[in-house]
Amino acid sequence: MGSFELKIIAINKIFYEGQSKQLILPSTDGSIGILAHHEDAVIAVNVGELRIQTADDKWIIAVTGAGHIQISKNKVVMIVDTVELPDEIDEQRALEAKERAEEQMRQDQSTYEYYMSKANLARAMERLKIKKKYTSGL
Amino acid sequence: MSNAREIKNRISSVKDTMKITNAMYMISSSKLKRAKTNLKNTQPYFYSLQEAIVRVIKRIPEDVKLSYFDDKPDKINRNKGYIVITGDKGLAGAYNNNVIKIAEDELKKDGNHVLFVAGNVGRSYFENKGINYDAEFKYTVQNPTLHRARVISGRIVQLFNEQELDEIYIIYTRMINSLECKAEIQKILPLRKVDFMDEDGTDDTIDETSYIPTPHDVLNNLIPNFVTGFIYGALTEAYSSEQNARMMAMEAATDNAKDMLKELSIIYNRARQAAITQEVTEVISGAKAQKRKKL
Numbered sequence: 001m002g003s004f005e006l007k008i009i010a011i012n013k014i015f016y017e018g019q020s021k022q023l024i025l026p027s028t029d030g031s032i033g034i035l036a037h038h039e040d041a042v043i044a045v046n047v048g049e050l051r052i053q054t055a056d057d058k059w060i061i062a063v064t065g066a067g068h069i070q071i072s073k074n075k076v077v078m079i080v081d082t083v084e085l086p087d088e089i090d091e092q093r094a095l096e097a098k099e100r101a102e103e104q105m106r107q108d109q110s111t112y113e114y115y116m117s118k119a120n121l122a123r124a125m126e127r128l129k130i131k132k133k134y135t136s137g138l
Numbered sequence: 139m140s141n142a143r144e145i146k147n148r149i150s151s152v153k154d155t156m157k158i159t160n161a162m163y164m165i166s167s168s169k170l171k172r173a174k175t176n177l178k179n180t181q182p183y184f185y186s187l188q189e190a191i192v193r194v195i196k197r198i199p200e201d202v203k204l205s206y207f208d209d210k211p212d213k214i215n216r217n218k219g220y221i222v223i224t225g226d227k228g229l230a231g232a233y234n235n236n237v238i239k240i241a242e243d244e245l246k247k248d249g250n251h252v253l254f255v256a257g258n259v260g261r262s263y264f265e266n267k268g269i270n271y272d273a274e275f276k277y278t279v280q281n282p283t284l285h286r287a288r289v290i291s292g293r294i295v296q297l298f299n300e301q302e303l304d305e306i307y308i309i310y311t312r313m314i315n316s317l318e319c320k321a322e323i324q325k326i327l328p329l330r331k332v333d334f335m336d337e338d339g340t341d342d343t344i345d346e347t348s349y350i351p352t353p354h355d356v357l358n359n360l361i362p363n364f365v366t367g368f369i370y371g372a373l374t375e376a377y378s379s380e381q382n383a384r385m386m387a388m389e390a391a392t393d394n395a396k397d398m399l400k401e402l403s404i405i406y407n408r409a410r411q412a413a414i415t416q417e418v419t420e421v422i423s424g425a426k427a428q429k430r431k432k433l
Contacts, residue, residue, distance in 0.1 A: 045359075
């Protein structure tokens with residue numbers, strides 16, 4: 001299996017830089033897998049689970065925020081606002097954020113605030129999901 | 139010559155001021171260290187996002203119509219929004235002035251201006267001047283977070299989409315290097331294709347790029363993110379610049395206080411010496427007069 005150059009840039013760090021064999025990411029209309037020599041494309045990335053198969057066949061699993069991916073000549077650049085490993089996710093914080101977002105959605109809100117809370121909720125839920133899935137409960 | 143006690147008072151007051159400026163210097167230098175690491179971590183994102191948007195916009199098919207590209211060239215009396223990023227506190231040299239000056243220059247131009255001022259200094263300045271600004275737009279500039287950037291960009295993008303604003307600019311201070319900061323104005327929206335074309339003159343992108351799911355969806359997702367990223371980057375740059383400006387201002391103030399103390403202590407010693415000399419002269423002349431009387 002061929003590999004491609006992958007660079008994942010989050011707002012506060014470069015999350016991944018190096019060769020990768022496969023990348024599975026959440027697009028706005030479902031999961032998308034990218035293998036080597038993918039056609040040139042720009043893909044919208046949604047909040048969700050991100051999986052990277054590294055050149056030495058290890059899988060890195062993380063939760064990603066919204067952003068986009070650019071594929072150009074077997075080079076993949078992913079620019080998203082946040083990327084976190086399951087270990088980095090603070091369950092308590094995500095839980096609180098989830099409750100806060102739900103609380104706000106229940107109240108009467110302007111449309112803009114509603115979208116804001118909905119996005120917050122999506123992020124919190126996704127974090128909790130990945131955290132639960134990939135860390136053995138203490 | 140002023141008397142010794144006055145000078146002594148002066149010296150102690152200068153010393154007190156120096157203690158304050160020195161403490162502020164220390165605080166801002168430690169804050170700067172943190173702000174700088176933040177800035178360093180964000181810079182790859184900030185710059186690659188800008189590059190990415192240029193690349194995407196160059197290649198978008200002509201038939202994609204989005205409000206973000208709508209320049210409304212025929213509209214007169216345009217509504218212009220300005221996000222002005224100032225500090226929460228003064229005592230930072232020319233940091234706040236430079237930003238406010240750019241904002242004031244912009245206000246002189248045509249159109250209806252709406253100011254979105256972040257930071258207390260800017261807000262109280264425009265309030266004193268009687269210039270209207272959006273009162274609900276109330277955000278601190280301390281320790282910028284992604285959340286705050288999201289909230290700000292959400293509001294701005296919403297106003298833009300609702301046609302309340304035709305153009306959006308951001309005025310902030312960029313850190314060029316640790317010695318140099320520059321206040322500058324940048325246009326955020328609308329994005330004009332021609333602005334991006336000019337950068338390298340030619341359109342070298344003949345290759346086919348597909349957009350998944352559709353160009354419309356990609357851009358709809360990408361542009362609000364771009365605005366958020368841009369605002370976050372600007373907030374981080376501004377925060378670092380503010381700390382840097384304050385650190386330099388306070389360093390200069392402390393140095394000046396030291397010079398003043400040196401001069402004052404010379405004057406003080408001179409005054410003290412003069413007083414002693416005078417006393418001695420008086421005593422001697424008194425004694426001499428007594429002696430002459432006896433004779």
